[in-house]
Amino acid sequence: LLPHSEVFCPMEDPVIRIPPYHYVHVLDLNSNVTRVEVGPHTYIRQDHERVVFAPRRMVMVPPRHYCVVLNPVVRGPTGAVLVDGAGQARLRHADLEIRLAQEPFPLYPGEEIQLPVSVSLQGVTPLQVVLADTALRLRALLDFTDEDGNKFVAGDEWLFEGPGTYIPRKEVEVAETLQATVIGHNQAIRLRARKECLDRNGTRRVTGEEWLVKRVGAYLPGVYEEVVDIVDAYILTDKKALHLRATRTFEDEQGCVRRTGEEWLVTQAQSEAYIPDVFEEVVAEVAVTTLGPRQYCVVLDPVGPNGQPQLGQQRVVRGEKSFFLQPGERLQAGIQDVYVLSEDEGLLLQALQTIKDVSEVVQGTPGVSGSARGTWEETEGLLPLPPKPPPSCTLGPVVAIPAQQCPEVALVQVRVVTGQTYMLTEAEELWEKELPPSVEALLAEARGDIRDGDAGFRSSSCLDAELPQRDRTRAVTYQVPHNAAVQVYDYRERRARVVLGPDLVVLGPGEQLTVLSLSAGRPKRPHARRSLRLRPDFCADIVTIETADHARLQLQLAYNWHFEIPEDPSALGRLFSVPDFVGDACKALASRVRGAVAAVTFDDFHKNSNRLICSAVFGFDEAGRLREQLRFAPNGLVVTSVDIQSVEPVDQRTRDALQRSVQLAIEIATNSQEAAARSSA
Template sequence: MDELSRVIRLPPYQYLHVLDTNNNVTRVLSGPQTYTRQDHEKIVSGPSPMIIVPPQSYVVIENPVVRSVEGIVIVDSYGQAKLRHGEREVRTSTQFTDPFPLYAGEIVSGSVQKLTVLDAKSALRIRANRDFDNHAAGDEWHFVGPATYLPRIEEDVVGTIKASVIKKNQALKLRADKKCVDCFGITRDAGEEWLVRDPGTYMPRVDESVLGVLNATILTDKASIYLRALRTFKDIYGIQRKAGEEWLVTSKMAETHVQDVHEEIISHVPITTLTNRQYCIVLDPIVNGNQQLGTRELRRGETSFFLQPGETLENGIQDVCILADDEAVLLQANESFLDKDANGAPLQRLPGVKWMVYGPCEYVPPIQVNVLEIRKAIPLDKNEGIYVRDTKTGKVRAECGQTYMLQPTEELWEKKLPDEVEELLRKDAYVDDNGIGRGVFIRDATRVVTFEVPHNTAIQIYDYSSTMSRILFGPTLVMLSPDEQFMVMKLSGDVPKRVKVIKTLCLQLGPDFMRDQITVETSDHARLRLTIAYNWHFQIPSKQGESPAKIFSVRDFVGDACKTLASRIRGAVAVETFDHFHKHSAQIIRSSIFGLDENGEPKSELMFPTNNLCITNVDIQSAEPVDAQTRDSLQKSVQLAIEITTKSQEAKAKAIAMKEDEEAKGLLVTQQLENQTEAEKARKRLVELSAQCAAVEAEGAAVATAKAKAQAAEIEALAAVKQAELRVQAMQIEHDSQMLRLQSEHELEIQHAKQMAELEIQKKRELIAIEADKFKSMVDTIGQQTIVEMARAGPEAQVKLLASLGLQGYLITDGKSPVNLVNTAQDLIRNITSEK
């Protein structure tokens, strides 16, 4: 067992390290071999697989062995392989095509890695980690593709760089990491930025950083860009720009523009287009390349332009004032200038002066003029008007019944009305005569206030300037002057009456009625609640010299009249007993209100001389006791009278109902007897018809049975005949189909055999053609002369062989090729004769 443990069998591509304990030298043993370990030897490591480097791969070895120029490992005097301690070595598949073992002390750094393959748009950033060749430690450079990068110990790969693709209308923005020379041969300082505009691929240099790709701004006839210089430089158009300078780039300069590193895009400026009906005012315009600060310039269409840096539009694009024959524009001069009047004569306009230009015309205001408003002639009917105020004198007047154009020193004046008047006018506008709403009412304060006074009404209007009032009777239309106001009447309303319930502008002249509810007490202390309606009207003064304003002397005539009449009624009722008042209430109340004439009869009316209010009639609508006991007693007496009347009517109705009931019973019995007679007659007729129907039914059944049996027999015979015919036809169809099937099978077999024969013939023909073509191609390839030479090669060789042996008249053959000996004897005799 101990002897077997010393034997080590190394398979191919494996190795182990053996330490000789006598001289302390470690050697490498590589397979395939069988190794017997000695007593003074010790296996340090292994067996281990050899290092295999595939194609396009590499491996890094630390502490590599020292090799000679021929690649032989150098050992010291003790036989130990020398190592480069602390160094590394890159081994590739081209150097080590076969697997190799590691010597004692060698270490694999990492694993086997693939070589980096770079395309045409890629590069590696390399940094030197030590001085070698022409590079100092820390130097950086690019390894540009397409190529395969072979790593070196002196180099470190910092990163991968991709080439930037610059398309048309694009530019690549670069920045120098340190002082360098760019691709244009220009020296760049550290931190300096620039653009590369040439389309194509660009590989940045080692001292350059790519900041990004800039897209060009497309410039059209309707779009431009507004730029500002960040520092003094010369732009792409060869113009020197100073720091802070602003300018405009349009399509006239270039189709596209890429923002330079020293430029800043402030905004995109659209084109300003004016039609022949538009104009604009440009503030701080640029004239001949110089900006005129604080000035204004008028530009009228048709035209198109871009606003230059520093230029702005005052109030935007404005429309030309197109005035009709009923329009005018109000103007005001903001500075002194020379103008022309309507006749074309020169006219000096002073600052602040207002004037108007009347249509029809087109008017474009100069820059010295402000357009205050466009005025239009106001058409007014005879019942319409406006309030006009003179701005110089302050006087306000009303213009009615004509089309009016405001003058330069005039303006519309708004007339203010009290809130309660506004509310009354609004209600009147909301509802028509039928009580239907008209919609939203918005009063134009500049229009003359108008009010339609209804029929049989009166209205009072007060003029504050003359301290006079005027009375108008309807139907009429009221138009207020600037200093006039409506007098609002506040009347009592509801039942019982409450003050200031009704607000109105018009006074109803009557006839009309008003209701009131009062409480009275009789002499026997019975309290009653009376609901009374009064008919009234106003008497209009007809005498010369009497003022119609008398009817407005009492503002709340309803409340005053009701109070006066209620006091008269209370005084009259207080002296009467309840029973007497209950029986003669109407006469008592009328007498108390109207009074008695010379005959002791109530008068026909009551006149209030203060305001000519006339009460013509009194109607007692209800009289209810206030005390509960009195009300119950009165209610019981009324109910007893109603009950007596109801019972008498009920008895009379019962007698009439009994009479009608007896008459109905007699008519019913008579009708029943007549109905029974008619029923017996109908029953007799039914029995006769039933007997006739039974006889007809029996006869029909017998005839139908006989006919059915005969038809059944006939149908069975016809069916048997038809069945036999169909069976024969079926057999004939089966026989025909069998014959057709056999005929089709035979035809298909014949056709199949024929096609197979044709295919075989075609196959033979194609094979023969292929062989012929093959032989022909072989003959053509070898050549006719070559075949002749090949045929003649054998006999000529034999002739030469015989000639060299000195033999004549001999023939050498292999016995397989035929030999023509027909004329051989004659030729031999001829040859012998000739020799003799």
């Protein structure tokens, strides 16, 4: 039933029957005072009285319920309602009163049932049951002292933790309902203090301070605590570590003081599951660096014994090993393979500071190079063992070669090593020897890179672009064939030597081959050939002559020649004293022939051409006999014979007349033979 439900009764009826647990308000019109009449009762209304409302049901508060009365009446020590001098019930205006389960009671004039929004119109509210792991955050609205003698001032807050039933007070309001946060394994709850307080462990916290609670189970935050977040732990393994940074100075769980900005690494050895503290920032998850048995790495800015990075330093780590890079460390060129040296290989190292190698025998000086020779395995820093690896290591194999040019860097000397297997020392490097294009062409012809004879007739500009590339660090060698000679000139010593074939010429660092530019072709053209043999050979030339009767003829002559080799080796240089001995010899012989033919007529030359040309070429001795050879003294060239291969008139009319004369002579001879045959027949 509603607390204000009314029993129908005419208001003008002088007799008012009030049922049990009902009441009415009667207004005295003379004193203007309203009083309460409760049932069961039959009330007879007087003429100066008026019933304000029909009988209403009293307010009934069942067990575990309560109601809030606005403007409650004032009661004495015995519980009786106090009235003023006019007989009106005294009220506590603007005050509230919480009434729990009790006998039904009427509302006195001025009293009202405050109806909360969340309850029914009856005005009776069930008491709030607070479960386990739940609490009510209460706030004091007025200053008061509770039943236990605790004093509260307005604004104070505290918790009512369950399980239990909360009995409301007029001085207290429920700010919010708090639920406990369940903390699982490898989890923590991050809390923040809303104001200065003591946490559940008795630690004093200041406003805005944050901390972690890692105890597994349900955690109910304190009255001035708020949950910021639930932090999950990072699972660390032997292949994963955690890179942390301090956001402010604090002392960690191990008792180590971490300063703002300091970075460190947490591995599985310290904790299998790590929960970062509130002042720790996770920078990254670091993967393990694993080196194989033949691998190494160079760590830049390694962490020293004091736990701080040693800026500018380097450290060599050799496998087989697994490790984590500390904060601030980094790898130079990543993980690298070791240098595996065989017995014919070496490693060139350069010391960057004064060190000793692992055998404590060789001492290194900054800037000085050293070499390590196989057979063994080498990493940067083993021999010598540098705190910093060398900026460059040259791995050079040892090759068995006929000759190799090795300049010593320190002494700036160039030498040729031949006939052995040689490994460069730390003070040596290979030197490239440059050769003229003409020499390159002749060497390529000797190696078979180009066709025989092509080198003698190609121009230098074409040869330089078309020749295959050779290894310029290898010593230049040339196999001198039989019956041939090679002149080698040393620009350092300023002397020349001649090598007769068959032999092998190995050029020194300052030596070059002498190339003769010879004339060739018919008629002879200068600079057309670059090599000839010493053996007997012939050369052909075309010479234009003119007789005394002005008949111009073209002769094709062939000369047999050879060189006279002196017995004194020091005199061999005269073989190369005339650069173009072919052109000079052909010019000299042609001059002799032209001079001799110019003194005779065409008819005499036609009849005695062989005798005339041979006498012009070889000349006569003191006894008047024809010489057998012509010798050129400067270079020992000897011409032994001359052959007239053809004689042709240059003038076309002379050529036609000579042809008609020959035809006429043939006809005359033919006719005479026919006549002789007829007469014999």
